[in-house]
Amino acid sequence: MDLITTPASLRQQCRAWRKQGLTIALVPTMGFLHAGHMSLMDHARLRADRLVVSVFVNPTQFGPNEDLDSYPRDLPHDLAVAGEHGAAAVFAPEPGAMYHPDHATWVEVPEMGKLLCGASRPIHFRGVCTVVLKLLNLVRPDVAVFGEKDWQQLAILRRMARDLDLDVELVGRPIFREPDGLALSSRNVYLTKEERQNAPAIHEGMERVEERMRAGERDAETLGLIFREHLADKLPDSRVDYASFVHPESLAPVARVTTGTLLAVAVFVGKVRLIDNKLLEV
Numbered sequence: 001m002d003l004i005t006t007p008a009s010l011r012q013q014c015r016a017w018r019k020q021g022l023t024i025a026l027v028p029t030m031g032f033l034h035a036g037h038m039s040l041m042d043h044a045r046l047r048a049d050r051l052v053v054s055v056f057v058n059p060t061q062f063g064p065n066e067d068l069d070s071y072p073r074d075l076p077h078d079l080a081v082a083g084e085h086g087a088a089a090v091f092a093p094e095p096g097a098m099y100h101p102d103h104a105t106w107v108e109v110p111e112m113g114k115l116l117c118g119a120s121r122p123i124h125f126r127g128v129c130t131v132v133l134k135l136l137n138l139v140r141p142d143v144a145v146f147g148e149k150d151w152q153q154l155a156i157l158r159r160m161a162r163d164l165d166l167d168v169e170l171v172g173r174p175i176f177r178e179p180d181g182l183a184l185s186s187r188n189v190y191l192t193k194e195e196r197q198n199a200p201a202i203h204e205g206m207e208r209v210e211e212r213m214r215a216g217e218r219d220a221e222t223l224g225l226i227f228r229e230h231l232a233d234k235l236p237d238s239r240v241d242y243a244s245f246v247h248p249e250s251l252a253p254v255a256r257v258t259t260g261t262l263l264a265v266a267v268f269v270g271k272v273r274l275i276d277n278k279l280l281e282v
Contacts, residue, residue, distance in 0.1 A: 002089045003079060007098065010091050010138045014052065017088075018140065022049040026141035028132060031055040031092075032072040033081040036147055036176035036184040043173055044145040045086035052139050053082045055092040060099065061127030072186050091135075098134065107133050109156045109163075115251045116152050116264055117275065120241055128153055129160050141168055148172045149183050151264060151277045155251055175276070177203070183276045190272040199269050201234035206263055206278040214282055218256050220245040223263075231267065241266035241273065248279060258282070 004010045017024055025048035027040045033055075045051050055078045062068035075092060082090045106126050112118075113125035136144065146154045154172045161170055176184045181203035182196075191199060205227045212226055227243045245254050248262040257280060264277040 001079070001083045001087055004089050004091045005093050005097065007093065007134075007138050010052070010089070013089060014139045014141075017050050023143075024048050024050045024052060024139060024141045026052050026054065026135060026139045026144040028054045028056075028135055028144065028146070029078075030057045030071065030186065031078045032074055032186040032189075033078045034176075034184050034186065036149070038081060038085050039176050040145045040147055040173055041082065041085040041087065043171070044143065047143045047145070047171070048141070050088040051086050052089050052091060052141065053078075053087045054135055055082075055090055056098065056131070058098075058127055058131045059095050060130060061124050063121055063123060066121075067187075072189055091138075098131065106130050107160065109159050112152075112156050112159060112251050115253075116242060116244060116246070117266060118152075120266075125153070125156050129156065132157055133160065133164075133166075136166060136168055143169045143171055145171045145173060147175065149175045149185065149275065149277070151248070151262060152251060155249060158249075181207075183274070185274060187272055187274065191269060195237075195269050195272070198235050199274065201231055201238075202265065202267050202269075202274060202276050204234065205230035206265065206276065209263060210278065210280050213257055213280055218258070220253070220255050220257050220261075223257055227263075227265065235267070235269065237270065239268040241268060245280075 014024055025044035027044050029037055057071050059068055079090055107129040108126040118125055158170050180200040182200045208230050209223050209227050217223055224243050228240055231238050243265045245257050246262050254261055259282045261280045262277055263280055266275045
């Protein structure tokens with residue numbers, strides 16, 4: 001496995017593979033790899049001859065008061081995990097290698113980027129779209145694999161790929177959860193012991209919503225209140241940023257919930273902001 005740190009070297013390596021007739025899969029990450037990332041790499045490895053894993057804490061998707069400086073990092077660990085899961089190369093650049101000092105070009109899907117997480121993180125998806133497009137241009141993969149925990153991110157990237165006619169398949173893979181239901185996230189390490197013990201209430205709340213939906217309730221406002229009341233009872237120190245029922249592709253809010261509606265949530269547990277979602281089924 002190769003460690004690559006410059007865009008030019010990554011482009012050169014991927015070009016050489018393509019000249020050999022090899023297919024390429026890309027798994028973009030911000031590092032601090034966990035079992036959820038491992039599942040993405042395992043799937044990507046089945047889809048292509050060569051796997052590239054990017055490890056890059058992208059500064060342009062963090063707001064001024066967010067956790068860029070404290071975001072967990074462990075490159076030696078990430079290299080070991082990527083190697084164990086079949087990566088042919090890990091791309092781990094410094095920010096200066098990805099963005100020129102006078103960088104002035106941005107890519108965004110503005111309306112979708114204002115919804116859900118975008119309401120409280122206004123520049124986030126602009127940074128995500130820009131860095132992912134840069135990675136896709138460098139690697140030119142046949143397939144890129146993302147986790148569905150960041151459902152909004154994947155929906156926006158799919159719209160970007162469609163609108164810009166990108167020649168790549170964007171694949172979403174199911175959320176990887178702890179045995180108690182908590183969605184895996186690199187930010188889970190920020191949780192205190194008590195917060196970690198109570199955080200599965202987020203997933204439990206979404207399941208409670210689905211139970212009420214199956215019992216006949218379809219009103220989004222009522223179901224949202226059920227979720228909030230569950231958290232107020234089981235996770236009293238939390239703060240709900242949003243609990244929204246949306247169309248899974250457009251992310252447009254819906255007033256009446258049906259099979260295929262996405263329940264997307266963001267919850268502050270202490271100082272940690274956790275996201276999760278569930279595609280509801282009757």
